[in-house]
Amino acid sequence: MDLLQPLWRALVVFRVVTWVFAGFGVWTRWDGIVHPYGAVLQLAVMGVWTAVSSYGYSIRWGRRNTRLAFVDLIVTVGCMYATLWAQPLVDIRAGASVLTSVWAAGPVLALAISRGRDGGLLGAATISVALLSLRGIDNVSKILSNVQLLLVAGLVVGYAATTMRRAGERLRSAIAAESATAERLRLSRSIHDGVLQVLAQVQRRGTAIGGEALELAELAAEQEVALRTLMSPRPAVGEGDRVDLCRLLLPLATTRVEVVVPAGPVLLPAATASELVAAVKEALSNVTKHAGPDARAWVVVEEVGEEVVVSIRDDGIGTTPARLEQARVDGHLGVSQSIRGRITDLGGTVTVHTAPGEGTEWELKV
Structure with a gap:
């Protein structure tokens, strides 16, 4: 047309x-x-x-x-x-x-x-x-x-x-989004009736059997979450060079990471959204490395006036601000560069709340 x-x-x-x-x-x-x-x-x-x-x-x-x-x-x-x-x-x-x-x-x-x-x-x-x-x-x-x-x-x-x-x-973008959503819904029905049920059954049986089957159960659970996120009916919304931050963050969900986003799109310039997602990934990477083997994490997106706030919270072992500073001095730049540096370059702010035994919460504002 x-x-x-x-x-x-x-x-x-x-x-x-x-x-x-x-x-x-x-x-x-x-x-x-x-x-x-x-x-x-x-x-x-x-x-x-x-x-x-x-x-x-x-x-x-x-x-x-x-x-x-x-x-x-x-x-x-x-x-x-x-x-x-x-x-x-x-x-x-x-x-x-x-x-x-x-x-x-x-x-x-x-x-x-x-x-x-x-x-x-x-x-x-x-x-x-x-x-x-x-x-x-x-x-x-x-x-x-x-x-x-x-x-x-x-x-x-x-x-x-x-x-x-x-x-x-x-x-054209609206027609493409509508077509993609319709196809995703059609596929999700088929997957729900077949693949997802099989993965859920494998997860339950593997957990019940234990032993080596437990690892198979965990893999099945991760794939189930990934498939459910992929088949999410959330439309691809964008305006010009602005993209929906929520669509970029939803694929980060796993069995141990829950992503909570608003019902509507959160539009940001593509470059800003990309840097923000990279900072979130680095924070989740720290959860995997340092929060403990059983730690869970939550990523929450909010729009507060003219600001977008992304919180990354975990229930791990936590740490202290002094240890974070010492890590920076020792040359570990994950926090200082990959998280703080990215958000600062965007003109935003980073706040961290942590204590031994109380987990860690990052608050990223842009």
Whole structure:
């Protein structure tokens, strides 16, 4: 689906209709044209280019490739100067019409559609300069209204095209997210009826048997959590370069790590979210290494006003702030660089609460 397609179709109609108007203008002023057959030749060139450009704007290549719009601009300026085949420059500056008339606005609209506001203004400025060079500096007041119309057309159509292009991107993202969610739900039903039940049975039987089967039970439990997280129906939400932090954190859930997130998305710039997730992973890594073999951890995401707060808490053996500082002095940079350094670079703050026997809690604010 291309929301800009109606604009391109309107442009094709505009080129054809304005070429007919230009031909009608030559017919009505036939007796006043110094070289009538020069005007006919000019109209023929305009007609050929109208057919070529209209075909180009009607196919995907011409709409996607902005080079056609720039070539259109060059050819149109050349057709404007081709008025000299029919009328001497002196007559044009004395008031004779430039035979391209409104047809010359075509590339302004084409650039506005393909390149947005800036493209439209560029096209309008180029056509205006060409018109001024033909009319002469003494006739600025006579062409001022034409210049204003060109600039307004380039600005308005460019703004509309940019808005529609962004709307199209959001629509495609929404359709993709809806399709992905529907497929995930379909797969989750199949997996729930088969794989998840088998993994749950293996976990229960392995725990009951004990011994070497206990390790198999733990692996089955981890895979069950991973599959449930993967098949979560939470939609992939994003706006531009902003991503949902919750979708990045949910896959960190295991049998010993629980991830709690808000119902709605928590949107952050992609780079910020990536650094925040890396800090959370480092904190969970510390839980695995230092909190004890039976320690569990919880990751909680909250939005508090303009801040996003991520808490990582465990029920392990804990430590003391002095030991954390000594670890930094001894060259262990996991806390000072991977956690504190990342969040500080984002302009956030890090708070840690820990004590022997009471576990450890990290609070990351950005």
